Amino acid sequence: MKQFQFNDFPNVTGSRVSLRQxxxxxxxxxxxxxxxxxxxxxxVHQAAEMQARINQDCLDGNSIHWGIVDNETNRMVGTCGYYRGLDKGEGELGCVLLPQHYGKGYMTAGMSLAIDFGLHTMGLKRIWAATSLQNGPAIKLLERLGFVKTADVSDDEIEYEWRKNNDL
Structure with missing residues (x-):
């Protein structure tokens, strides 16, 4: 079922970073x-094949996957998007940052834009994320963004749900 379909790929511009195709x-x-x-x-070949599958998932309305771009340099620093649950009006938010950009606030800025887009443009009723118990930086990021731990999914995976209702 196509839950979300956009005529044009939705780019989102923020003050520090932008989300784009x-x-x-x-x-x-x-x-x-x-x-x-x-x-x-x-x-590169495998990455291109994967990106083609991701793009098809987006066209099918099953996900949305952005590149996170530093507005000052116009360089891609990471990716984020919604990957599951859209058919239920929900979204699992995921992200990956290039290692050379760790600790610089890019992911906080990018994920904030994605949360805002999910809530206000897509109308998601629930946003969640899953990560490893050992991924301390991801846990800190999620908590900083207003996510709270809701479940131990497996021996190593935990789930967080967005609950903050402040400036977004």
Whole structure:
């Protein structure tokens, strides 16, 4: 079922970063964070194939996947998007940041834009995220954004739900 369909890919502009569609020119810079079904790309060809599958998922209305771009340099620093649950009016929010950009606030800015878009443009009723118990930076990011832990999904995975109703 197509839950969300856009005539044009929705780009979102913020003061520090923007969320935009990933192009073929971006793929070489994103190989190390290119994943599909938890499998990481090992080369440009695999990353391009994965991106084509991601783009089809977006066209089918099952997900939305943005590149996070530093507005000052116009360079891609990571990715984020909604990957599951859209058919129920919900969205699992996920993200990956290029290692050289850790600790610089890019993901906080990008995820804030994605949360706002999910709530106000897509009308999502619930936003959640899952991460590993060992991923301390992701846990801190989610808590900083207003997510609260809601479940231990497995021995190593925990789920968080967005609950903050402040400035978004």
């Amino acid at each position: 990933i192009t073929d020119n971006d793929i070489p810079d994103l190989i190390e964070i290119s994943f599909y079904d938890a499998v990481r790309a090992e080369n």
